[in-house]
Amino acid sequence: QVQLVQSGAEVRRPGASVKVSCKTSGFMFTGYYMHWVRQAPGQGLEWMGWIDPNSGGTNYARKFQDRVTLTRETSTRTAYMELSRLRSDDRAVYYCAREVGGTVVFFDYWGQGTLVTVSS
Amino acid sequence: EVVMTQSPATLSVSPGERATLSCRASQFVSTNLAWYQQKPGQAPRLLIYGASTRATTIPARFSGSGSGTEFTLTISSLQSEDFAVYYCQQYNDWPPLTFGGGTKVEIK
Numbered sequence: 001q002v003q004l005v006q007s008g009a010e011v012r013r014p015g016a017s018v019k020v021s022c023k024t025s026g027f028m029f030t031g032y033y034m035h036w037v038r039q040a041p042g043q044g045l046e047w048m049g050w051i052d053p054n055s056g057g058t059n060y061a062r063k064f065q066d067r068v069t070l071t072r073e074t075s076t077r078t079a080y081m082e083l084s085r086l087r088s089d090d091r092a093v094y095y096c097a098r099e100v101g102g103t104v105v106f107f108d109y110w111g112q113g114t115l116v117t118v119s120s
Numbered sequence: 121e122v123v124m125t126q127s128p129a130t131l132s133v134s135p136g137e138r139a140t141l142s143c144r145a146s147q148f149v150s151t152n153l154a155w156y157q158q159k160p161g162q163a164p165r166l167l168i169y170g171a172s173t174r175a176t177t178i179p180a181r182f183s184g185s186g187s188g189t190e191f192t193l194t195i196s197s198l199q200s201e202d203f204a205v206y207y208c209q210q211y212n213d214w215p216p217l218t219f220g221g222g223t224k225v226e227i228k
Contacts, residue, residue: 028198035217045156045164045207047217061216095163106154108175110163 002026004096004111011117017084020114022096029077030054033099035107036070036081038092046092050099051079086118122147122210126220132228139195141223143186143208151187158222159204160163167206169195195225203227 007021022034037049049060051070058070069082079096094114097107123146127131143153151171156164166175168184169196171191195202208220 044221045209045219047215047219049215059157059215063216099161100169104152104169104219105214106166106169106209107164108154108166113163 002109004098004109006094006096006111006114009115009117011119012086012116014086014088014120016086016118018116019080020094020096020116021120022079022081024077024079024098027098029072030074032101034070034072034079035097035099036068037097037107038094039095039113040089040092043092044081048094050082053079057080070108071085083116086116088118090116091118093117121216122149122218124208124218124220125212126206126208126223128223129221130224130226132226133198134228135200136197137228138166139198139202139225141193141195141206141225143191143193143220145189145191145210147213148188149210149212152210153184153186153191154209154211155182155184155193156207156209157202157204158207164207198225 003025005023010018011023012018018022030053033050035050048064051058053072054108067084096111098109125144127142153171155168158164172184183194185192205222205224207222
């Protein structure tokens with residue numbers, strides 16, 4: 001069955017970076033774009049960007065363009081999200097989500113989420 | 121950027137009753153709209169896509185309607201497991217993909 005398993009909670013200082021992983025199984029990793037969405041405590045969902053695991057091509061939300069890097073490792077079927085220059089308002093749960101594919105862009109499977117806390 | 125506005129923010133409903141949730145887009149999104157359900161401590165779950173197509177395993181009591189800028193998610197008879205937060209998401213004009221602020225369905 002399709003599974004997206006994310007790495008555990010992280011705590012970072014302001015100005016530091018964090019890298020979250022999303023290990024997949026149960027489907028062809030290179031066949032589906034992977035997106036990242038975050039959710040601040042008690043808030044809604046915010047799209048960050050996507051990666052094409054086949055080519056490594058990426059597209060980032062303008063808000064995060066200079067701070068986020070999406071990468072993948074096809075041998076381990078894992079996607080990564082790295083966010084740099086962390087601020088206190090980056091405290092959120094970060095999700096990876098599999099895009100259904102084709103011309104439609106919504107998400108049929110999600111990781112369990114990774115809480116990133118930014119605190120001095 | 122397409123702004124998605126959901127109303128009401130909170131909906132108090134008794135089990136067995138009908139719940140009607142609204143989602144409005146700031147510009148035309150055709151039927152390129154999805155609905156998700158999120159329970160505390162869990163990831164969102166896809167309910168509806170294409171504005172009205174139920175995702176796999178989603179019960180028939182969930183239905184979606186609308187097109188253009190106005191959309192509705194209806195839960196015909198609320199079950200205990202349906203109390204959650206519901207989000208709409210447009211995928212017609214992106215990046216960025218945008219979500220509504222959510223509607224919390226709580227027990228009355």
